[in-house]
Amino acid sequence: MPAFPSQHPSSATAVEGRRPRKGDVVDCVIERMDARGRGIANLAGVDQAGESWRATVALRAGTPGATVRVRLLRGKGRRRFQGAVLEVLDEGPDAVPARCPHAGVCGGCAQPRLGYARQLVEKRRLVVEALDAAFGGAPPAGVEIAAVEAAPRLSGYRNKMDFTFGARRYVLPDEPDGVDASFGLGLHAPGLFQKVLDVEHCDIAFEGASELVRSARELALEMGLAPWDLRDHTGLLRHLVVRRGEHTGELMVDLVTSERAQELIDPYAAQLLERHPEVTTLVQNVTSAKATVAYGESEHVLHGPGRIHDEIGGVRFTISADSFFQTNTGQAERLFELAAEAAGLEEGDTLLDLYCGAGTAGLVMGAAAREIVGLEQAPSAVRDARQNAEYAGVRHARYIEGDVLETLPALLEGADALDPARTVCVVDPPRAGLHPKVPGPLAAFGARRIVYVSCNPASGARDVAALVEGGYVLRAVRPIDLFPHTPHVEVVFTLERAEASS
């Protein structure tokens, strides 16, 4: 139980005998991590009327297991507060030294000080809680939720990083007053979306990424290029996206700017390339949109072929600046192994690859399939998927461009409709999960199996519950970690058509 009211009365507000309020200072134990990576502490007590009360406090940079002194900030009602850690009283049994110089001030990793074994426990808890919530209390009987499969690499695992340029640099507490804060290149400080923390070294990025960031910053400052102001929407440089093919070593720099500004950008790109001959391609994406998107309205290839390649499961993939590709190559390979096991494809089956991106899942898993049909919205990803299939010598793949909401019903009702008994479906949507109108037709079609690869347990569990409602049986839940030090966890859900599994 949390220590509440405070065992350190010297600095704790006297809250004994009443319910906690904004501004109170309390000591508590952080018990768990939430889906946003925050530490959650439970508070409990008895009020003046003798009624017991319970509340929670969510703490950014709060490490589960630690005992902390916190100030209660705004809350939702009287039961859910956000808080700020004032002091760590005891780091707890699961704390480890952070690997990164920016731990605590960078929004990139939410739990840089939590030991990895405990991270996995917390991630599994998120999966269990999501299933409990989606199935009204507990997942269907007989479904075992496996332990989270660990990532072998805790550092340098990301093959892509999107760094932000900003005209409002986050000033560290130990910097002198009045220091110049008009240029930053790095990641956002947590909760401060207009401010950018200068990143010197990113521990989770691929080796070489940090050097590129440092050069890009130095050169931009030397050349007087204006960073984007996230509040006023002015400035030139918006994002520096760096990507490396883990198996090929090919390296892409994607410079996202607010306008083409050729006279400024071309010399900047030339200098960056001079310092970093290892960069195999450099593209500029121009976007004038106010939103902080890292892809553009127009793309200009300033060096190299404008694409890089990587491999998953022995299949070679082409990656262009604006197409989705799994960001942890090694673990993506393992993810698709799990998905392939779950799919249990048989000779002559059709593999329906929904939200197929550049075709990855289908091409890695679908060698035995009679046909692979991929559905994907992003035109560039569809283009890449077609090319990837061609490179891989896969002739039995076809890709349909458009929103799954429209392309799926059209495909399933079309003249060449698929045979549900001979179809296995892999579904890998973005974090929001399926549009509420997708599970219905998908379940009604009745593919023999659905393998739902989820990057968000909450939306994944919700959609799985809808598919169960539509006649599927949930057979297995296999979480796997692709993103150490963050709250993210991927889950492979295996669903079988009820009659096929009885």
Ligand SMILES: C[S@@+](CC[C@H](N)C(=O)[O-])C[C@H]1O[C@@H](n2cnc3c(N)ncnc32)[C@H](O)[C@@H]1O
């Ligand atoms: C998580 S990614 C998965 C991609 C692929 N399975 C892979 O592993 O590389 C999700 C993909 O869904 C696509 N997408 C998002 N919303 C979509 C929609 N409504 N219809 C079709 N595709 C969509 C995105 O463009 C992205 O490529």
